[in-house]
Amino acid sequence: MAGGAREPGRSVTSKVLAVLGAFDSAHPQLSLSDIARRSGLPLSTVHRLVGQLEEWQALSRTSDGRLRVGMRLWELGQLAPARLQDLAHPWLQELFVTTGENVHLAVRDGMEVLYVDKVHGRRAVPIVSRTGGRLPMHPTGVGKALLAHEPEWFVSSYLARRLERPTPHTVTEPGRLSRELAAVRAQGYALTFEEMTLGSCSAAAPVLVGGRAVAAVGLVVSSRRARELKRLVEPLLAAADRIAHDYARAHAA
Secondary structure, three states: OHHHOOOOOOOHHHHHHHHHHOOEOOEOOEOHHHHHHHHOOOHHHHHHHHHHHHHOOOEEEOOOOOEEEOHHHHHHHOOOOOHHHHHHHHHHHHHHHHHOOEEEEEEEEOOEEEEEEEEOOOOOOOOOOOOOOEEEOOOOHHHHHHHOOOOHHHHHHHHOOOOOOOOOOOOOOHHHHHHHHHHHHHHOOEEEEOOOOOOEEEEEEEEEEOOEEEEEEEEEEEHHHHHHHHHHHHHHHHHHHHHHHHHHHHHHO
16 A cells, blocks of 8 residues: 555545545544544554644644644635635625624535635524535525526535534525425525524525526524514625626626
8 A cells, every 4th residue: 555545546635635634624633633533544654644734733632632723724715716706705794884783705616615715703693604614505594595406407416415414403405495496586585593502593695697506695693683684685686686697797807
């Protein structure tokens, strides 16, 4: 086996990527044995690669000795194209000021939503989404807003999967979800009621450019204030439209 990896011929690059890929929003801090288990690499290989990654500041240690992503990777991440976030952020801030609620921006990545920006305050209801985090599409407002504007083949493929059920209120029946997605397309926004997290509800609108949803804007309120969602739809739609306008203009330039 090459380099002690379990798979014959596995390259050094693939091993390093496997180590880094062991970290995600649900696992931001890991021990060496955690990394070995999640990467599929022998502990001895992980120990050697982690030492090199620490030296390069791609990984760093917490006070209890666990590992986390280092500042060097964060710096590199800032060089990635972020035009959508740059264009959208002022409108997210304005929506937050207007509503006082948590606001986030998400895009589809595979079968999940990836949260790429968020504006929130101390008094807004806590939410599980975080910038750089991923969640399923069907229980989230932004996910439904995006899924409703995907091609029919993609929606069929998504609904054919075994769908996660984070709460007892999560809609997982393919027929019911199909009807909900049709309603989202017709009305221009999605609503969820305690489908992702008990105690919170959401509204979301797609950012439509040329008929394609390039992103979705969402906001979250406490379930106690679910009746207020409808009054928040108008500023939500306005923010999505403004982001779409700026995005289309930027890409036409």
